[in-house]
Amino acid sequence: KNQVEQSPQSLIILEGKNCTLQCNYTVSPFSNLRWYKQDTGRGPVSLTIMTFSENTKSNGRYTATLDADTKQSSLHITASQLSDSASYICVVSALGYTNAGKSTFGDGTTLTVKP
Amino acid sequence: EPEVTQTPSHQVTQMGQEVILRCVPISNHLYFYWYRQILGQKVEFLVSFYNNEISEKSEIFDDQFSVERPDGSNFTLKIRSTKLEDSAMYFCASTLAGGTYNEQFFGPGTRLTVL
Numbered sequence: 001k002n003q004v005e006q007s008p009q010s011l012i013i014l015e016g017k018n019c020t021l022q023c024n025y026t027v028s029p030f031s032n033l034r035w036y037k038q039d040t041g042r043g044p045v046s047l048t049i050m051t052f053s054e055n056t057k058s059n060g061r062y063t064a065t066l067d068a069d070t071k072q073s074s075l076h077i078t079a080s081q082l083s084d085s086a087s088y089i090c091v092v093s094a095l096g097y098t099n100a101g102k103s104t105f106g107d108g109t110t111l112t113v114k115p
Numbered sequence: 116e117p118e119v120t121q122t123p124s125h126q127v128t129q130m131g132q133e134v135i136l137r138c139v140p141i142s143n144h145l146y147f148y149w150y151r152q153i154l155g156q157k158v159e160f161l162v163s164f165y166n167n168e169i170s171e172k173s174e175i176f177d178d179q180f181s182v183e184r185p186d187g188s189n190f191t192l193k194i195r196s197t198k199l200e201d202s203a204m205y206f207c208a209s210t211l212a213g214g215t216y217n218e219q220f221f222g223p224g225t226r227l228t229v230l
């Protein structure tokens with residue numbers, strides 16, 4: 001069964017600090033891994049998209065890494081801001097007709113950034 | 116900036132009733148998706164849709180569910196006879212194409228409450 005596990009479940013950091021969120025997956029056959037940011041009561045917003053051949057991808061203060069051999073990914077946030085407070089969701093898609101379909105979502109890591 | 120819109124934002128219905136959730140994807144997008152998120156749980160893939168056909172669907176998407184693109188702009192999810200366990204936030208999403216690097220844009224969601 002395809003699974004995506006994220007850790008930690010929640011995290012509290014001070015404004016300006018860095019943090020790293022983890023994602024382990026067992027999705028086969030693997031197509032791509034996406035990180036999303038979801039504010040409470042809103043739809044997820046795409047941060048990064050990576051295929052098996054990519055090790056790292058950045059989007060501003062967000063940097064995602066992928067190790068397709070160990071089936072692990074991380075999302076690093078640098079110089080955190082209060083607006084970074086949200087749930088960060090790791091989503092892994094299996095090969096299919098559409099590469100955003102057949103997606104398995106993680107439970108998310110709830111990040112709280114405090115002043 | 117183009118965005119996916121969903122109506123209504125909140126729908127309350129009686130068990131056994133039919134509901135139709137509406138979505139307007141980004142105008143030049145060709146691939147459409149529905150997801151649901153039960154309160155406190157992870158987002159789950161329901162169905163993807165392209166060229167007026169279902170491309171992929173999950174085990175959740177049983178005969179009670181149907182999708183339709185009745186005109187050039189709307190994309191709807193119908194639940195024929197709602198059950199208590201259908202109470203969830205339903206997200207619509209769209210992508211320009213089906214390839215991996217096509218960013219997926221989510222709508223704000225419709226909260227469905229079945230009484």
